[in-house]
Each structure stands twice: as C-alpha cells, then as structure tokens.
Amino acid sequence: MIEAIPLDHVVLVATALFGIGLYGVLSRRNAVAILMAIELMLNAVNINFIAFSMYVSPDPTVGQIIAIFVITVAAAEVALGLAIVLQIFRNKSNINVDDLDLLRW
Amino acid sequence: MSIAWLIPLISVAAFVLLAFVGKRLPGGGAIVSLVAVAAGFGLAVYGFFDLRAADVAVNEGPGPFAVDFVSAGDLSIHLGMVIDSLSITMLLVVTFLSFIIQLYSVGYMRSDPRIHWFFAVVALFTAAMLGLVLANNLIILYVSWELVGLCSYLLIGYWWERPSAREAAKKAFVTTRIGDVGLLIGILVLFKATGSFEIDQIFEMLTAGEIPAGTITLAAVLMFLGAMGKSGQFPLHVWLPDAMEGPTPVSALIHAATMVTAGVYLVARMFPLFAASEAAMLVVLTIGTITAIFAAVLALVETDMKRVLAYSTISQLGYMMFALGAGSVTAAMLHLAGHAFFKALLFLGAGAVMHGTHGIVDIDKLGGLRKKMPVTTWTFIIGALSLAGFPLFSGFWSKDMILSTAYDGGHWVTFAVGVVTAALTAFYMFRVIFRAFFGEARSDEARNIHQAEPIVAIPLVVLAFFAIVFGWLGSPLVGAPFGAFVFTGHHTAEHGESIWVVLISSAAAILGILAAYSVYQAQNPGAASIRSAAGGLHTFLAKRAYMDSGYQWLIDNVSMGLARFVAVFDRKVVNDAGIDGAGAAVRLSGKGLRRGVTGLLYNYAALMVVGIVVLAVAVLLGSG
Numbered sequence: 001m002i003e004a005i006p007l008d009h010v011v012l013v014a015t016a017l018f019g020i021g022l023y024g025v026l027s028r029r030n031a032v033a034i035l036m037a038i039e040l041m042l043n044a045v046n047i048n049f050i051a052f053s054m055y056v057s058p059d060p061t062v063g064q065i066i067a068i069f070v071i072t073v074a075a076a077e078v079a080l081g082l083a084i085v086l087q088i089f090r091n092k093s094n095i096n097v098d099d100l101d102l103l104r105w
Numbered sequence: 106m107s108i109a110w111l112i113p114l115i116s117v118a119a120f121v122l123l124a125f126v127g128k129r130l131p132g133g134g135a136i137v138s139l140v141a142v143a144a145g146f147g148l149a150v151y152g153f154f155d156l157r158a159a160d161v162a163v164n165e166g167p168g169p170f171a172v173d174f175v176s177a178g179d180l181s182i183h184l185g186m187v188i189d190s191l192s193i194t195m196l197l198v199v200t201f202l203s204f205i206i207q208l209y210s211v212g213y214m215r216s217d218p219r220i221h222w223f224f225a226v227v228a229l230f231t232a233a234m235l236g237l238v239l240a241n242n243l244i245i246l247y248v249s250w251e252l253v254g255l256c257s258y259l260l261i262g263y264w265w266e267r268p269s270a271r272e273a274a275k276k277a278f279v280t281t282r283i284g285d286v287g288l289l290i291g292i293l294v295l296f297k298a299t300g301s302f303e304i305d306q307i308f309e310m311l312t313a314g315e316i317p318a319g320t321i322t323l324a325a326v327l328m329f330l331g332a333m334g335k336s337g338q339f340p341l342h343v344w345l346p347d348a349m350e351g352p353t354p355v356s357a358l359i360h361a362a363t364m365v366t367a368g369v370y371l372v373a374r375m376f377p378l379f380a381a382s383e384a385a386m387l388v389v390l391t392i393g394t395i396t397a398i399f400a401a402v403l404a405l406v407e408t409d410m411k412r413v414l415a416y417s418t419i420s421q422l423g424y425m426m427f428a429l430g431a432g433s434v435t436a437a438m439l440h441l442a443g444h445a446f447f448k449a450l451l452f453l454g455a456g457a458v459m460h461g462t463h464g465i466v467d468i469d470k471l472g473g474l475r476k477k478m479p480v481t482t483w484t485f486i487i488g489a490l491s492l493a494g495f496p497l498f499s500g501f502w503s504k505d506m507i508l509s510t511a512y513d514g515g516h517w518v519t520f521a522v523g524v525v526t527a528a529l530t531a532f533y534m535f536r537v538i539f540r541a542f543f544g545e546a547r548s549d550e551a552r553n554i555h556q557a558e559p560i561v562a563i564p565l566v567v568l569a570f571f572a573i574v575f576g577w578l579g580s581p582l583v584g585a586p587f588g589a590f591v592f593t594g595h596h597t598a599e600h601g602e603s604i605w606v607v608l609i610s611s612a613a614a615i616l617g618i619l620a621a622y623s624v625y626q627a628q629n630p631g632a633a634s635i636r637s638a639a640g641g642l643h644t645f646l647a648k649r650a651y652m653d654s655g656y657q658w659l660i661d662n663v664s665m666g667l668a669r670f671v672a673v674f675d676r677k678v679v680n681d682a683g684i685d686g687a688g689a690a691v692r693l694s695g696k697g698l699r700r701g702v703t704g705l706l707y708n709y710a711a712l713m714v715v716g717i718v719v720l721a722v723a724v725l726l727g728s729g
Contacts, residue, residue, distance in 0.1 A: 025710055097705075
C-alpha cells in the first residue's frame with residue numbers, strides 16, 4: 001500500500017538525493033558532470049513536489065503538474081547547457097570549469 | 106496714449122542696429138541713435154499734450170494699458186506703462202537731454218575708434234531709462250533699474266584700457282548693487298503683503314489700510330536703500346566721483362542728469378508708500394540732509410573739475426531727497442528737472458575744456474580760459490549761477506521751493522543745513538570758475554586752448570537757455586504752473602513762499618560767490634591764513650573723509666577674509682573631504698570587494714549554498 005511509506009521517508013530520500021547533487025555540483029570539475037548533478041537536485045525537488053502533493057495538498061494533481069513542468073524546463077536547460085559546453089570544448093579542447101575564470105577582476 | 110511702449114522700443118531698436126552694424130555706418134551710426142531719441146522726444150511731447158488735453162484729473166492720466174506677461178495660478182503679472190505728469194516730466198527731460206548730449210557727443214567723440222559702441226550703449230541706456238520712467242509695475246521698474254546700472258558700468262569703463270576706468274566701473278557697479286539688493290527685497294516684501302507688483306494696486310491696498318504699518322516702513326526703507334545706491338546718497342555716494350572716469354557726455358547724461366535721479370524718481374513714484382510711514386520719511390529726510398552738506402563740503406577741496414561737479418550732483422540729489430522727505434514731490438521734481446539742465450550744461454562745459462586741453466581737468470593747471478573760449482566760459486557761469494541758486498536763475502526757484510518746504514514743515518535743522526549748503530555750493534562753483542576761467546593760465550595746455558567747434562558749442566547755448574528759464578515754471582511770480590502739473594494728493598497745500606526764505610537763500614548764494622571771489626580772485630590774505638590753520642581738516646576732506654579708503658579696508662580685510670575662508674572651506678571640506686572623499690570610499694571598498702570575484706564556479710556555488718542555508722536558518726528561527 002502507498003500509505004505504507006510515510007512522508008518522512010520520502011523527504012529523507014529527496015534530501016539525500018539533493019545532497020548528493022549539491023556535492024556533485026560543488027566538487028566536480030567536469031562541466032558535464034556538474035550538469036548531471038544539477039539534474040539530481042532537480043529530481044530531488046520533483047520527489048518533494050509529488051510527495052507533498054500527495055500527503056498535504058487537497059488536490060494531488062497540482063504537484064504532479066509542476067513536476068512535469070520541472071522535467072520540461074530541466075530538459076531545455078540541459079540542451080542549452082550541453083550546447084554551451086560543446087562550444088567551450090571547441091574553443092579550449094577542455095571542459096574543466098576551473099579554467100573558465102575569465103569573468104573576474 | 107497707446108503708443109507709450111514705442112518710446113523705449115525705438116531706442117532698443119537703435120541699440121540693436123548699432124551694436125551689430127554700427128561699425129560699418131558712417132560716423133559710428135550716431136545718426137541712428139539721434140533719430141531714435143528725437144522720435145522719443147516727439148512722442149513724449151505728443152504724450153504731454155495728450156495728457157493735458159485728456160479730460161481727466163491732471164495727475165491720473167489716461168491710465169496704464171496692461172499686457173499679460175505671466176499668468177500662473179493666482180499670480181498674474183501685467184506689464185504696462187503709466188503716463189502721468191510724473192512720468193511725462195521725466196520723459197521730456199530724459200529724451201531732450203539725451204538728444205542734446207548725443208548731439209554734443211558727435212563732436213566730442215568724433216576721433217574715438219569705438220564710437221559706434223558708445224552710441225549703441227547710450228541708445229540702450231536711453232531705452233532703459235525710459236522703461237524705468239514709464240513702468241507702472243515694479244518688475245519692469247526693477248529690470249530697467251538694473252539695465253541703466255549695466256549701461257552706467259559699460260560707459261564708465263568705456264576707456265577700459267585705463268586701469269582707473271576699470272576700477273571705477275567696478276566700484277560703481279558693486280556699490281549700487283548693495284542698494285539694488287535692498288530694492289529687490291523691498292519689492293518682494295511689498296509683493297508678499299499685497300500679492301501684486303502693480304504700483305496702482307499696491308496704492309489701492311495702501312489706502313484701504315490692508316498693509317500693516319511695519320511692512321510699509323520696512324518696504325519703504327528697503328526701497329530707499331536702492332534709491333540711495335543709485336542716487337549716490339551718503340554713505341553709498343563713493344562711486345559717483347570715480348564714475349567721472351567715463352567720457353564727459355556720459356557724466357553729463359547718466360551721472361548728472363538722468364540715471365542718478367532715478368533714485369529720486371523712485372521715491373517720488375512710490376511717494377504714497379513713503380508718506381504712509383513717518384519713520385521712512387524721516388530716514389529720507391535725514392539721509393538727504395546729510396548727503397547735501399557732506400558732499401558740498403567734500404567738493405570744497407576737490408581740484409578735479411569733473412569731480413567737483415560730481416560732488417555737487419550728490420549734494421543736489423541730497424536736496425531732492427530731503428524735499429521728498431519733507432513731503433514735497435513738486436519741489437523735488439522741479440529741482441530734478443532744473444538740475445538736469447544746468448548740471449548737464451556744466452558737465453558739457455567741463456567737457457569742452459577737457460577737449461580743448463586734451464584731458465586736463467585739474468583746476469590748479471587751468472586758468473585764464475575766459476579769453477580763449479568765451480562761449481564755454483559764459484555758459485558755464487550761467488550754469489554755476491543757476492546751480493548756486495542765484496536770484497532769478499532756474500536753480501533759484503527750485504531751491505527756494507525745497508527750502509520753503511523744509512521751513513513750512515518745521516524741519517529746522519534741515520532748513521539750516523540747506524541754507525549752509527546753498528552758500529557752500531555757490532562757493533565751490535565759483536572757486537572752479539575763478540581758478541579755471543579767470544586769472545593766468547598755469548600750464549601750456551591751458552595757454553594753447555581753442556574755442557570749441559559749433560556742434561559742441563550749440564548744445565551749451567541751448568542748455569544755458571534752459572538753465573535760466575526752466576525754474577520759472579515753478580515760480581510763484583508766474584503762477585507756478587509746474588506745481589499745478591506735478592503734485593501729490595497728499596500734499597495739496599500750495600506753498601506760500603515765505604519772503605524770508607527767499608531772502609535768506611539769496612543771501613547765502615551771494616555770500617558764497619563773494620567769499621569765492623575774495624579767496625580766489627582777489628587773493629585776500631586772510632584766506633591763506635585760514636587755509637594753513639585748517640590744514641588737518643583740508644587733508645581729511647581731500648582724502649574724502651577717509652570713507653573710500655575705509656571701504657577699501659573693509660573689502661580687503663573683512664570681505665576678502667571671508668572670501669578666503671570660504672575658498673579654503675570649499676577646497677578642503679567640500680572638495681577634498683566631500684567629493685574626493687566619496688570617490689575614495691567607493692574606490693577602496695571596491696578594492697576590497699573585488700577579492701571575492703574569483704571567476705571560479707565552485708566558489709560562487711558554495712557561497713550560494715552558504716547564503717541559502719543562512720537564509721533558511723534565519724527563516725526557521727524567525728518562524729519557530
């Protein structure tokens with residue numbers, strides 16, 4: 001039964017997933033890996049939307065619709081991000097973000 | 106008369122024409138200026154007969170015609186001209202003298218390279234003076250007032266190659282400015298009390314008793330401050346003797362006949378305001394009395410012919426002021442108009458001497474001019490007799506009217522001072538005459554002098570005629586037509602000229618002339634001993650009672666000290682600490698903050714996370 005999984009557990013999983021994603025964003029130097037970590041964070045958010053929608057909101061469809069929006073936006077973001085990464089790679093033969101520090105004093 | 110606005114406008118047009126193309130016109134375009142002012146005179150004469158023919162009370166005239174100038178909310182400023190006996194009198198005097206003096210200038214200024222500029226500024230001056238006279242409104246009056254001041258500045262400094270001319274122009278401008286500030290504040294005080302700049306409306310409210318007494322006194326005294334500056338009243342008289350640095354026709358037109366009388370005219374125009382405040386009238390009376398005697402005493406020791414005339418102008422303006430202070434507009438205006446004629450005559454005579462001697466005006470270096478230039482000498486003597494108030498000359502009647510005003514009003518001190526001043530006036534004028542025109546020539550220039558050319562001599566003769574006859578307009582022997590034309594509703598009583606006043610003032614004039622004769626012509630030995638006994642006093646007077654040097658000391662120490670303090674404050678506090686300090690603060694904080702801009706992605710991400718955590722904790726703590 002669905003009721004068998006309490007909200008706390010779901011939130012914990014989402015938090016863990018978000019933490020993994022955050023860690024990936026902060027620690028990775030590879031731009032593609034950072035994009036993937038961001039995906040993890042977005043999906044953690046999606047889980048929270050679905051879970052709260054189911055357990056808290058009176059209308060369970062609201063959270064699901066927002067989750068679909070998030071997935072759509074994430075897809076667009078990844079497409080754009082990968083295009084930028086591709087351009088960076090063509091220019092520098094390298095996608096290490098530590099080398100991308102032109103915007104500084 | 107709806108063509109009043111044309112009178113100043115013609116001269117404005119002449120100014121524009123001369124200023125832009127005057128250089129290319131033959132003779133500097135003097136003819137343009139002459140035609141303009143002649144047309145102005147024609148219109149003034151027309152206006153005079155129009156006013157006489159109009160079937161209205163003589164002192165009201167056909168009334169102002171107003172043009173809307175500004176209309177914003179409750180405030181609406183109408184600009185208009187007023188044609189009444191007061192302004193018509195001034196119009197006739199200004200346009201006539203301006204014409205005569207410009208005619209004289211054609212001869213006098215002929216060899217000057219900038220002659221077109223001279224005539225341009227004289228035309229502008231005439232326009233401004235006419236605007237000042239015709240204004241029915243304090244705004245036009247003030248603007249014209251400043252314009253005549255500007256023209257005075259330009260013409261005193263006309264020979265700007267000479268440092269003394271530049272200094273004199275500056276002195277005149279700054280000194281009169283002190284008074285002008287008072288005038289402006291006075292106008293604004295009146296506006297605040299009445300909500301109107303129109304003189305008529307202000308007087309209406311005045312008679313209705315809607316202006317508090319304190320405000321009336323304040324406004325009148327402030328406006329009188331402006332009149333003091335313009336009319337060279339003590340203690341703001343210091344600029345007028347130095348103003349003689351300008352060309353002599355300018356001294357005659359601006360600094361004797363017209364502009365300096367603007368202060369008297371202002372008080373006459375605003376007379377109901379002054380008359381409503383006893384304190385203000387007392388101020389006018391006192392300042393006028395002090396000025397009359399003080400300037401006459403200073404004139405006793407001055408050796409520069411033009412400066413003697415300048416002090417005499419100041420002294421006569423003092424007469425006009427105390428006549429107003431004693432309550433007679435008629436006497437002041439008669440003396441103003443009469444003085445304009447004979448003083449212009451005296452200045453033009455001095456100018457003819459200067460012209461003949463190539464610039465010598467020191468009476469110690471002249472002498473014996475009588476034989477070489479008879480026309481100048483005799484017209485000068487006529488002017489001096491008139492100025493001294495010698496019986497039956499023009500100045501006699503107006504001076505008598507003034508003295509009887511003081512006598513009738515019970516102003517004994519003023520009356521006594523007036524009589525003494527009359528004697529002094531006769532003395533210093535005949536001192537100049539005996540020293541300059543009689544005796545032996547004391548320099549080569551004076552020996553080689555020649556009679557003035559006709560264009561210079563004719564104005565002298567014309568003015569001499571007026572210096573004899575003009576005052577008869579105020580003479581009780583012919584029914585005093587001037588008094589019936591110019592008067593104020595406040596002072597209706599006809600002056601019964603006391604025979605004693607006439608005798609005393611005639612005696613004073615004759616005594617002064619005899620004294621001058623005995624000292625300077627007959628070389629009475631007693632005079633020399635008096636002079637050596639009063640050596641200290643002589644030095645004191647020759648140094649102009651130390652007022653000029655006192656003012657200079659004040660400017661050097663107080664004004665300049667204050668200016669230096671302000672300059673240091675500006676440089677150190679406003680500039681260094683304020684402006685540069687703000688810039689330095691921004692630069693330094695930027696220097697520190699830019700350390701955070703590493704360009705490294707994970708630094709930004711980490712900071713973002715820290716920021717979010719801090720915010721989240723804050724929100725939790727806040728809601729918990």
